Amino acid sequence: MGTGTGIGRVRGLGSAKHGSQHWWRSRVTAAGNLLLVTWFVISIFRLPHLDYEGVVKWISSPLVAVPLVLLTASVFTHLRLGLQVLMEDYVHEEAGKVFWTLLLNLYAIGGAALAIFSILKIAFAGVPA
Amino acid sequence: MARNHARPLSPHLTIWKWGPAMAVSILHRATGTALAVAGGIGFIWWLVAAAMGPEAYATFLKVATSWFGYLVAVGLTWSFFNHMFSGLRHFVLDVGAGYELRTNRLWSIVCMVGAVVVTIAIWGTIFAKMGAN
Ligand code: HEM
Ligand code: HEM
Numbered sequence: 001m002g003t004g005t006g007i008g009r010v011r012g013l014g015s016a017k018h019g020s021q022h023w024w025r026s027r028v029t030a031a032g033n034l035l036l037v038t039w040f041v042i043s044i045f046r047l048p049h050l051d052y053e054g055v056v057k058w059i060s061s062p063l064v065a066v067p068l069v070l071l072t073a074s075v076f077t078h079l080r081l082g083l084q085v086l087m088e089d090y091v092h093e094e095a096g097k098v099f100w101t102l103l104l105n106l107y108a109i110g111g112a113a114l115a116i117f118s119i120l121k122i123a124f125a126g127v128p129a
Numbered sequence: 130m131a132r133n134h135a136r137p138l139s140p141h142l143t144i145w146k147w148g149p150a151m152a153v154s155i156l157h158r159a160t161g162t163a164l165a166v167a168g169g170i171g172f173i174w175w176l177v178a179a180a181m182g183p184e185a186y187a188t189f190l191k192v193a194t195s196w197f198g199y200l201v202a203v204g205l206t207w208s209f210f211n212h213m214f215s216g217l218r219h220f221v222l223d224v225g226a227g228y229e230l231r232t233n234r235l236w237s238i239v240c241m242v243g244a245v246v247v248t249i250a251i252w253g254t255i256f257a258k259m260g261a262n
Contacts, residue, residue, distance in 0.1 A: 027220070027223070030216050030219075030220075033213075034213060034216070034217075037209060037213075038213075041209065041251075045251060045255070052179070052186040052190075055179050055186070056179055059176075059179065075169070075172075079161075079164070079165035079169060082162075083162070086158065086161075086162060107169070111170075111173050114173050114176070114177055115172060115173050115176045118173075118176035118177050118179065118180035119180075121180045122176075
């Protein structure tokens with residue numbers, strides 16, 4: 001913002017200087033997704049049964065619950081960054097920006113919290129008799 | 130006006146022709162958004178249903194194994210592999226490689242064909258197994 005006009009600085013126009021961080025985190029989480037989602041797709045494909053008992057038993061193993069939690073963190077961080085870029089490209093009014101920023105953050109953070117809590121509940125409560 | 134076809138056409142907002150690189154670019158966005166919205170909501174629903182118990186899970190399974198559920202699952206599988214391949218393409222472009230016209234065109238096509246091939250392989254196997262039972 002150093003090179004902008006005075007009034008521009010007051011209005012907070014110009015770069016927020018978060019661009020490189022956004023870009024880098026989108027690549028790190030993309031690498032995370034590459035590993036974790038590929039693991040997930042292959043595992044789901046190979047599971048003999050996707051019924052309730054089968055799935056709960058599968059998730060309750062630490063070797064599944066932990067990668068699933070990491071997958072949720074990586075995917076929802078990546079998707080939050082990605083949807084933000086989408087919004088920045090297509091939403092131009094101030095009110096719309098505030099609305100969509102709120103909505104996509106609620107979705108990304110709320111969704112990740114729901115997913116992680118559910119994984120942990122299954123993992124800690126163990127397999128039902 | 131006579132145009133020298135050996136020269137590139139300068140880009141214009143409303144005058145352009147579809148090419149593989151443009152297709153793979155907009156598909157990266159479309160599939161990323163589909164994964165983020167449909168994939169994300171489906172993933173949350175699946176886990177929450179499993180954490181809530183057999184009844185909630187039965188409701189989830191009923192929708193997931195309807196024709197609509199399979200349609201979404203096949204669409205998300207294709208979306209993931211298309212996005213994954215064009216994501217890997219992004220990594221290559223990020224280091225400044227792969228911008229030669231022929232190379233760029235080739236790998237754009239490989240991304241899109243690869244995603245279709247992997248999707249058909251996965252779902253072909255699943256449907257074949259279901260048919261066998
Ligand atoms: C299933 C999990 C994934 C979801 C939900 C997802 C979602 C998204 C979304 C919504 C975007 C924004 C699209 C745009 O701005 O045009 C995006 C961008 C991106 N994705 Fe993914 N993605 C996933 C997996 C992956 C994987 C596995 C890779 C890499 C192999 C990847 C690489 C990228 C890259 C590099 C970008 C940034 C593109 C740019 O700079 O314009 N993503 N993703
Ligand atoms: C001659 C026409 C075009 C020019 C000069 C052009 C130019 C550009 C440039 C410079 C970027 C930024 C690249 C980057 O982020 O690395 C971009 C990104 C993008 N363009 Fe275009 N573009 C054209 C046509 C199109 C068309 C026809 C579409 C869709 C129908 C499109 C959709 C997009 C999208 C979705 C992005 C973001 C992609 C991403 O970050 O992965 N563009 N374009």
